[in-house]
């Protein structure tokens with residue numbers, strides 16, 4: 001799967017500098033506002049962003065934290081997950097979903113995914129639930145909703161809260177509501193390359209539950225109830241003022257950027273006709289935000305080499321499933337445990353996808369894929 005070091009990549013997989021250039025004036029002014037104010041942690045920008053982001057998702061509260069991983073970690077703790085518990089989540093996910101579970105002291109109970117949506121298969125969820133399961137953590141992978149209705153129904157019937165991992169799902173919808181508005185709480189990442197990305201690490205937990213929001217505000221800030229009065233043991237995990245100011249500028253453009261991603265996906269969907277390539281399926285239950293445009297191909301590594309030779313960047317999300325990672329060998333789940341997730345890891349390839357990609361570039365990607 002080596003790409004020749006000298007092959008000129010003319011269409012990058014992603015390019016955040018193009019986005020900055022398109023909004024530099026507003027971004028520079030927002031950062032300067034923070035520098036002039038001289039207040040960097042838990043101030044006006046974070047408060048305003050939390051209000052604006054909660055309104056965008058359609059929930060009562062957003063609590064800014066240090067990263068998406070910490071958003072999941074703190075949401076699980078706020079929902080009552082403690083050492084020795086189990087959390088059911090998708091086997092086909094980014095490793096930090098599971099890092100957050102283990103940092104809360106719990107064990108992940110992995111659930112295989114649906115072949116076409118790449119997301120948790122609700123029909124396999126109950127088999128993963130035990131008396132120790134204290135949360136269900138569906139992941140909206142690549143920017144498309146997991147099938148939430150049956151997952152929420154199982155959670156309700158078994159008395160287990162659902163916490164959504166929306167790290168890749170900003171602005172995507174399920175049955176008319178934004179992702180993040182369904183679970184007891186939901187975790188977002190603002191990692192720079194996300195559909196809503198900061199200029200560093202950042203994250204947020206959203207919730208309609210006043211008590212959970214209150215707990216999260218204490219958990220992220222050393223367990224403080226008010227200055228120097230600590231009513232719980234906590235962490236240091238706060239979205240900072242500069243990142244919040246950047247995110248406020250970008251939040252205003254998020255809907256337009258997501259629409260542009262869908263236009264690029266439409267160019268790919270229409271143009272790619274190579275029978276070796278399986279294009280991503282859009283579920284009828286909602287709108288995809290195309291955080292990633294992920295195709296499948298049995299000869300994925302050859303496809304990637306071919307694209308590289310034609311100057312088209314690509315990435316694999318993700319080449320090794322969590323249960324086969326060395327760090328999680330303790331799960332004792334050998335190859336064969338989650339066959340669909342394993343096949344995804346062998347076959348998926350993400351094509352260039354970012355709002356500033358031009359139509360011409362998207363058509364060049366189509367040509368490169370069709371000529372494989």
Ligand SMILES: Cc1ncc(COP(=O)(O)O)c(C=O)c1O
Pocket residue numbers: 067068069070093094096097139141165167168189190191201202203
């Ligand atoms: C599905 C998923 N969950 C969790 C995370 C963790 O987010 P962060 O990188 O902000 O910690 C990410 C992003 O990397 C992700 O894609």
